[in-house]
Amino acid sequence: xxxxxxxxxLQVRDLKVAYGGIQALKGIDLDVAPGELVALIGSNGAGxxxxxxxxxxxxxxxxxxxxxRSISLQNHAAHRLIQEGLVLVPEGRGVFARLTVEENLxxxxxxxxxxxxIAQDMQHIYTLFPRLAERHTQLAGTLSGGEQQMxxxxxxxxxxxxxxxxxxxxxxxAPMMVTKIFETIRNxxxxxxxxxxxxxxxxxxxEVAQRGYVMENGLIxxxxxxxxxxxxxxxxxxxxxx
Amino acid sequence: xxxxxxxxSSKNRRSxxxxxxxxxxxxxxxxFFTDALFGRGWVRIVDFALLYIMLALGLNIVVGYAGxxxxxxxxxxxxxxxxxxxxxxxxxxxxxxxxIVLPLGALLACIFGVLLGAPTLRLRGDxxxxxxxxxxxxxxxxxxxxxxxxxxxxxxxxxxxxDPIRVGEFSLGNTHELFGLTFPSVHLHYYLFLFFTLLVIFxxxxxxxxxxxxxxxxxxxxxxxxxxxxxxxxxxxLLAFAMGATFGGLAGGLFAGFQGFVSPxxxxxxxxxxxxCMVVLGGMGNINGVLxxxxxxxxxxxxxxxxxxxxxxxxxxxxxxxxxxxRMLLFGLALITVMLWRPAGLWPSNQRRRELVTKNDxxxx
Numbered sequence: 001x002x003x004x005x006x007x008x009x010l011q012v013r014d015l016k017v018a019y020g021g022i023q024a025l026k027g028i029d030l031d032v033a034p035g036e037l038v039a040l041i042g043s044n045g046a047g048x049x050x051x052x053x054x055x056x057x058x059x060x061x062x063x064x065x066x067x068x069r070s071i072s073l074q075n076h077a078a079h080r081l082i083q084e085g086l087v088l089v090p091e092g093r094g095v096f097a098r099l100t101v102e103e104n105l106x107x108x109x110x111x112x113x114x115x116x117x118i119a120q121d122m123q124h125i126y127t128l129f130p131r132l133a134e135r136h137t138q139l140a141g142t143l144s145g146g147e148q149q150m151x152x153x154x155x156x157x158x159x160x161x162x163x164x165x166x167x168x169x170x171x172x173x174a175p176m177m178v179t180k181i182f183e184t185i186r187n188x189x190x191x192x193x194x195x196x197x198x199x200x201x202x203x204x205x206x207e208v209a210q211r212g213y214v215m216e217n218g219l220i221x222x223x224x225x226x227x228x229x230x231x232x233x234x235x236x237x238x239x240x241x242x
Numbered sequence: 243x244x245x246x247x248x249x250x251s252s253k254n255r256r257s258x259x260x261x262x263x264x265x266x267x268x269x270x271x272x273x274f275f276t277d278a279l280f281g282r283g284w285v286r287i288v289d290f291a292l293l294y295i296m297l298a299l300g301l302n303i304v305v306g307y308a309g310x311x312x313x314x315x316x317x318x319x320x321x322x323x324x325x326x327x328x329x330x331x332x333x334x335x336x337x338x339x340x341x342i343v344l345p346l347g348a349l350l351a352c353i354f355g356v357l358l359g360a361p362t363l364r365l366r367g368d369x370x371x372x373x374x375x376x377x378x379x380x381x382x383x384x385x386x387x388x389x390x391x392x393x394x395x396x397x398x399x400x401x402x403x404x405d406p407i408r409v410g411e412f413s414l415g416n417t418h419e420l421f422g423l424t425f426p427s428v429h430l431h432y433y434l435f436l437f438f439t440l441l442v443i444f445x446x447x448x449x450x451x452x453x454x455x456x457x458x459x460x461x462x463x464x465x466x467x468x469x470x471x472x473x474x475x476x477x478x479x480l481l482a483f484a485m486g487a488t489f490g491g492l493a494g495g496l497f498a499g500f501q502g503f504v505s506p507x508x509x510x511x512x513x514x515x516x517x518x519c520m521v522v523l524g525g526m527g528n529i530n531g532v533l534x535x536x537x538x539x540x541x542x543x544x545x546x547x548x549x550x551x552x553x554x555x556x557x558x559x560x561x562x563x564x565x566x567x568x569r570m571l572l573f574g575l576a577l578i579t580v581m582l583w584r585p586a587g588l589w590p591s592n593q594r595r596r597e598l599v600t601k602n603d604x605x606x607x
Contacts, residue, residue, distance in 0.1 A: 079474045080472070082470065098462075099460070103459075111471075
């Protein structure tokens with residue numbers, strides 16, 4: 001299963017990242033087509049977060065190519081990517097704890113200066129997450145984990161992303177919250193935002209995704225449609241516990 | 243503060259004006275009252291309080307807004323002070339006017355701020371604290387030792403006979419008769435310092451509400467997320483160092499002109515810690531809190547110095563403990579008490595209060 005190069009939004013070829021002498025990514029290929037929801041699954045330490053960090057410009061790759069909407073992301077400063085529509089929701093949500101929910105959402109629109117449409121988007125986020133509207137004057141640090149994750153998603157949406165990179169959105173959340181968050185992720189995807197979803201919860205991720213990659217020790221070992229991966233014996237044994 | 247302003251523009255504009263006028267009169271009359279009630283020495287203490295407030299507001303940008311723990315902040319004060327001292331004293335034979343020297347000192351401090359900021363961009367918390375502490379000490383030691391082979395700073399003896407702040411023939415170093423009132427030197431300095439303090443407060447308020455201010459706070463909370471939001475964290479952090487240092491340099495220049503004497507001794511680590519205490523004790527990131535912290539930390543030790551002797555006389559009939567040693571003990575106790583009872587500072591930051599205030603009026607959203 002390959003995506004033709006011309007149609008892909010994000011195209012990664014032979015990406016390598018090293019921490020000191022340790023090779024964390026040993027050359028991975030990855031594609032995300034416009035509007036697609038792609039899951040990147042794998043166990044702890046497989047290199048999933050490293051992949052996202054390299055894509056977001058937070059880590060310098062030692063080799064390989066990243067093309068995003070036909071621009072090369074080599075040596076691209078992290079803070080510029082959001083203007084291109086490439087947005088990371090970092091692991092552990094990265095909320096600004098001592099700012100209010102509203103201020104957090106506003107930070108998502110930091111690089112935009114169209115005041116009226118920012119206000120519109122804010123209303124849109126509040127209808128998407130009524131819980132955030134209720135708590136918009138509350139400090140973000142006082143929200144529950146699930147609410148914080150919603151806020152992190154809302155904040156990312158405030159930048160009008162084209163490709164959203166989510167790092168472990170289910171981490172540390174109650175099962176009910178996880179279901180809700182994944183519903184939201186599916187909704188965002190339906191609205192046309194491409195998503196690259198990194199998850200340890202392989203079953204949930206593959207259920208919402210169209211395609212999936214399986215990572216092991218810094219390499220992509222499997223790549224197929226999400227349905228095929230869910231049905232694959234290898235994946236079932238290794239990640240789904242059955 | 244934002245709420246207060248909103249309040250002003252809406253209903254009780256009149257009473258707001260009244261408060262403003264009363265406040266202005268109190269500030270203008272303060273040196274005369276202080277002089278009459280407590281003596282001239284206290285006016286001098288008030289002048290120092292204003293200098294410390296400027297310093298605390300500068301440090302508040304670095305520590306309070308951007309969350310970068312700086313333990314060497316007094317170095318920028320030193321840079322400003324020595325810049326003024328070297329360019330306006332017999333030391334190098336230069337006597338440039340203050341309106342050149344003062345901005346130059348602030349600019350030089352700003353450059354030093356960037357010099358300190360650039361290599362420490364990747365550091366945070368304890369690690370940054372150690373580096374900044376070292377930086378502060380390096381500056382002080384340089385000032386201490388730059389008297390050989392060429393005598394630039396005059397070493398530990400310091401530089402004396404610094405030119406007073408002077409506009410034409412009007413020198414702030416002398417007593418003047420104006421509008422039928424006598425203005426001694428300390429009073430005149432008070433008004434000058436008040437002007438600069440208000441300027442620094444104004445700039446701080448504008449910054450707090452600006453894009454830059456929000457970027458600082460985002461970096462303080464989570465640097466990775468701030469980057470992901472499109473904030474150029476490198477430049478914004480350097481800007482925090484530069485802005486904070488500029489205020490420090492400005493206060494330093496004023497200090498040199500006021501004192502007429504500077505020596506490395508005035509810029510020890512203890513001074514850095516004192517300014518940091520003002521910020522933390524008052525309420526990090528909150529301008530009102532920092533003002534309160536600055537005033538308390540200057541006035542309280544002095545009050546204890548003058549008050550603890552007579553108080554002992556009154557209570558026990560004689561002085562048991564030397565007021566000079568007792569005051570630091572009591573001062574330390576006060577610090578500990580405040581931190582135990584109000585860990586967020588005496589006047590905690592806006593956000594927390596905003597949360598309480600806006601809860602009712604924005605429930606309609």
